[in-house]
Amino acid sequence: MKGKILFLGILVFTAVTRLFLLNKIPPSINSSVYIWRLLSVFACLISTIVVYTLVKMNVRKKKIALLSSWIFVNLPWVFEQSRIISSPNLALTLVLLIMLLVLNTKYKLRVVFLLFIPVIFFVSYPKMWIFHASEFKFNYINFINNLFMLFSFDFLFFKNFTFWWGGVKEFGVMFTAFLPFFIVGIYEMINRQEFKLLLLIVFFGIFSALSPYFPESREFYLAVPIISFITALGIYCVTQKMKSVNRSILIFMIFLILYESAQFFHFYFIHYPQQIISNVSQIHESF
Amino acid sequence: MNLSNKTYFLLILIVILAATIRLIWLDKYPSSLYSDEIDQGYNAYSLMLTGKDEHGVYMPVSLRSFGDWKPPLPSYFMIPFIRLIGLSEVSVRMPSALLGIITIILIFFLTMELFSDQEKRTKIALLSSFFLSISPWDILQSRAAMLVVTGLFFLVFGVYLFMKGLKNSKLLYLCELSFALSIYSYYGLRVVIPVILITLLFSFKKRLLGTLTHKDFLGLFILGCILLLPLLISFIKQPDVIFGRAKTVSIFYDQGINLRKWELITQDGINANPLITRLFHNNFYMYGRNILQRFLSHFDGRYLFMIGDTSQPFQIPNMGILNFTDLFFIPLGLLVIFKKNYASRWLIFCWIIAGILPSAFTFVTPSSNRTFNAIVIYSILVAVGTFYFARILSKRLLGIFVISLLYSLSFGYFLNQYFVELPINHADWWNYGWKQVVEMVKNKEDKYNNIIVPDVNGMPYIYFLFYEKYSPEEFQKRAIKTYIADRFGYEHVEGFGKYLFPNEFDWNFIKKNSLDKHALYIVPEDLAKSDTNYINAIYYPNGKIAFKIFAYE
Numbered sequence: 001m002k003g004k005i006l007f008l009g010i011l012v013f014t015a016v017t018r019l020f021l022l023n024k025i026p027p028s029i030n031s032s033v034y035i036w037r038l039l040s041v042f043a044c045l046i047s048t049i050v051v052y053t054l055v056k057m058n059v060r061k062k063k064i065a066l067l068s069s070w071i072f073v074n075l076p077w078v079f080e081q082s083r084i085i086s087s088p089n090l091a092l093t094l095v096l097l098i099m100l101l102v103l104n105t106k107y108k109l110r111v112v113f114l115l116f117i118p119v120i121f122f123v124s125y126p127k128m129w130i131f132h133a134s135e136f137k138f139n140y141i142n143f144i145n146n147l148f149m150l151f152s153f154d155f156l157f158f159k160n161f162t163f164w165w166g167g168v169k170e171f172g173v174m175f176t177a178f179l180p181f182f183i184v185g186i187y188e189m190i191n192r193q194e195f196k197l198l199l200l201i202v203f204f205g206i207f208s209a210l211s212p213y214f215p216e217s218r219e220f221y222l223a224v225p226i227i228s229f230i231t232a233l234g235i236y237c238v239t240q241k242m243k244s245v246n247r248s249i250l251i252f253m254i255f256l257i258l259y260e261s262a263q264f265f266h267f268y269f270i271h272y273p274q275q276i277i278s279n280v281s282q283i284h285e286s287f
Numbered sequence: 288m289n290l291s292n293k294t295y296f297l298l299i300l301i302v303i304l305a306a307t308i309r310l311i312w313l314d315k316y317p318s319s320l321y322s323d324e325i326d327q328g329y330n331a332y333s334l335m336l337t338g339k340d341e342h343g344v345y346m347p348v349s350l351r352s353f354g355d356w357k358p359p360l361p362s363y364f365m366i367p368f369i370r371l372i373g374l375s376e377v378s379v380r381m382p383s384a385l386l387g388i389i390t391i392i393l394i395f396f397l398t399m400e401l402f403s404d405q406e407k408r409t410k411i412a413l414l415s416s417f418f419l420s421i422s423p424w425d426i427l428q429s430r431a432a433m434l435v436v437t438g439l440f441f442l443v444f445g446v447y448l449f450m451k452g453l454k455n456s457k458l459l460y461l462c463e464l465s466f467a468l469s470i471y472s473y474y475g476l477r478v479v480i481p482v483i484l485i486t487l488l489f490s491f492k493k494r495l496l497g498t499l500t501h502k503d504f505l506g507l508f509i510l511g512c513i514l515l516l517p518l519l520i521s522f523i524k525q526p527d528v529i530f531g532r533a534k535t536v537s538i539f540y541d542q543g544i545n546l547r548k549w550e551l552i553t554q555d556g557i558n559a560n561p562l563i564t565r566l567f568h569n570n571f572y573m574y575g576r577n578i579l580q581r582f583l584s585h586f587d588g589r590y591l592f593m594i595g596d597t598s599q600p601f602q603i604p605n606m607g608i609l610n611f612t613d614l615f616f617i618p619l620g621l622l623v624i625f626k627k628n629y630a631s632r633w634l635i636f637c638w639i640i641a642g643i644l645p646s647a648f649t650f651v652t653p654s655s656n657r658t659f660n661a662i663v664i665y666s667i668l669v670a671v672g673t674f675y676f677a678r679i680l681s682k683r684l685l686g687i688f689v690i691s692l693l694y695s696l697s698f699g700y701f702l703n704q705y706f707v708e709l710p711i712n713h714a715d716w717w718n719y720g721w722k723q724v725v726e727m728v729k730n731k732e733d734k735y736n737n738i739i740v741p742d743v744n745g746m747p748y749i750y751f752l753f754y755e756k757y758s759p760e761e762f763q764k765r766a767i768k769t770y771i772a773d774r775f776g777y778e779h780v781e782g783f784g785k786y787l788f789p790n791e792f793d794w795n796f797i798k799k800n801s802l803d804k805h806a807l808y809i810v811p812e813d814l815a816k817s818d819t820n821y822i823n824a825i826y827y828p829n830g831k832i833a834f835k836i837f838a839y840e
Contacts, residue, residue: 145593147588148589148593152588153583153584153586157580187625262567263572274554
């Protein structure tokens with residue numbers, strides 16, 4: 001019951017933070033764009049539910065599932081993408097839904113559902129290099145450089161360079177307060193020899209790094225639920241292993257996460273509109 | 288420690304390899320002495336002849352140098368070599384190269400102390416030595432007279448003596464001496480040493496208490512005070528002695544964050560609640576985040592394996608500071624060390640944190656020079672990573688072959704970039720051309736009243752002092768100095784003898800209005816690009832002009 005209330009709280013928090021001033025921030029929109037933005041918010045809510053369900057199904061620990069969904073909705077990148085017309089955001093929801101269906105059906109149906117993934121990719125990422133193979137030129141220096149950029153602390157925690165106008169560049173994919181938990185989470189995954197999800201992140205990274213449109217790394221956005229799960233696993237492990245004397249550190253970290261969330265909202269609702277408004281002439285399409 | 292003949296043989300082979308790479312063509316590669324190297328060299332020369340540095344300070348515990356207050360030990364080490372072979376590139380670089388080679392032997396013995404299993408630790412120790420010997424980062428620093436190499440030698444020696452001192456307390460006195468000497472070798476270690484020392488004390492508290500008597504505690508305390516006393520006395524006289532130029536490279540000196548803070552506060556508007564504004568835009572958060580970002584930038588793959596340190600002269604063209612293959616083995620090594628619960632894991636962890644921390648407080652990041660001591664840990668991690676990688680493979684020989692092949696390719700690429708690409712196409716990174724300028728001017732100087740050299744491309748005055756072997760006694764008396772620091776904290780020499788080094792230099796104005804009719808002007812190419820009336824030119828190895836020489840007779 002407690003878990004359900006908490007999860008409901010996460011959903012309400014998601015809905016409220018996404019709907020707040022949706023018609024004004026990001027600025028410069030018309031009414032049809034607003035409806036698309038609403039769809040994005042709805043997709044984010046569905047994704048949150050699916051992240052919770054998938055983690056709960058696979059890990060069988062409600063706390064980790066709750067933490068994963070809470071981290072997912074709190075990630076700056078997810079917040080920004082769920083308030084704009086974003087094909088990666090919609091693609092993520094659809095891919096997550098398919099994963100849920102695949103895990104809940106039998107063999108033949110699984111194959112059918114999995115076949116939908118390339119279709120989703122084609123619709124969501126029509127410019128993806130794989131659909132234009134004849135024009136694609138591989139440059140290994142650029143590829144390695146892009147890969148290092150995507151897996152840098154700078155991108156993950158400090159500076160999101162993947163979009164032009166759709167978000168706050170001063171924040172990375174995650175809050176810096178998540179850093180120790182993310183590292184612990186990765187260590188735990190390796191320790192448990194659960195490499196599938198880590199390889200999947202690398203796979204999305206490779207796809208993005210190959211993109212001729214880099215640094216617009218839309219493909220890497222699909223790795224976000226895994227990042228949320230790893231961070232949640234890290235928090236769970238730390239809370240389980242930490243002795244009572246070290247509780248003060250944990251309390252400090254929780255305070256830091258809340259503080260950074262507040263910082264982010266302040267940046268998004270106060271500074272971001274002012275920064276974008278001075279660049280309106282350079283924005284060629286609504287989002 | 289019983290080592291087999293095979294181990295000694297392999298270690299000797301590694302040392303021969305390291306010595307060959309570090310000692311060969313020391314005068315030619317890097318292609319010129321960088322201003323910091325040549326300054327230490329001339330100060331050593333000055334100390335040798337007069338007992339005073341270029342500023343006339345007797346037996347200094349910190350060299351005022353260009354106003355950056357260099358720790359003096361590396362210069363003192365150059366004196367015997369200058370006495371033996373004269374003032375030259377080789378005598379200046381030799382101590383650094385030799386200490387770099389000895390550090391490769393030391394890391395072997397240190398690694399032996401850090402791991403417990405006899406069979407594994409010998410192999411890991413040999414591998415650590417080997418990977419340090421072929422490290423691009425280490426080779427670059429060892430072949431140049433950089434302070435950090437001397438500092439690293441004493442740091443590694445100090446940690447090794449500490450480990451040995453756990454069994455024999457007398458060695459702890461030597462350990463203390465070694466740590467103190469490292470403090471007299473490089474600034475960054477004044478922060479690193481205390482952190483490593485605290486980690487060592489906590490990690491080996493029980494064993495240490497079992498070894499040390501009250502007399503030892505007292506003796507170590509007194510020795511510590513004596514060793515640090517000269518530094519303390521100098522600090523009282525001149526506070527800059529302790530942290531040198533740290534003030535002017537610190538993020539707190541840079542106005543970037545302050546300006547951003549005021550921009551954000553302005554954006555909040557005049558109606559914003561001041562408490563809210565202060566909550567979100569405060570120094571504590573902004574500087575804290577910036578320091579963390581700068582700290583983590585040292586683990587960026589592009590810096591480590593692709594681009595390297597872009598601040599001159601620490602860049603090797605088109606490659607990182609490490610071998611590209613290390614990318615796979617560093618994380619593996621780290622994982623193994625924590626998974627196997629090695630007793631030394633916290634020392635390794637704290638060493639890398641402490642090694643990088645001082646650099647995080649400066650605005651020039653990532654910095655390979657300030658974080659150089661981390662190379663020891665990277666080498667050990669690569670050694671552990673490759674060792675366990677070869678073990679887990681079912682076909683071990685194939686694994687060893689693949690690793691060897693990858694490292695051969697990686698190291699071969701480095702050799703080409705360092706010995707071919709860097710000296711030919713990037714000679715300017717090492718202030719190439721001043722030696723050639725001095726040699727050319729030497730033959731002509733009698734004809735002119737003044738020789739005028741704009742104060743750019745390093746500190747030109749020191750190149751004239753060095754290559755003319757200008758009498759230190761004369762320079763101490765006749766140098767024109769204002770001791771006014773520029774915005775980067777550097778103090779400039781205005782001139783000595785016939786030489787003038789103006790800070791402000793507008794060639795287009797000077798050539799039309801030159802008052803001195805018997806002057807020789809040495810102008811860097813970028814200040815006189817379109818001017819073709821030069822009497823002579825100094826060229827970079829790739830054929831581009833470095834300096835143009837103009838004469839007014």
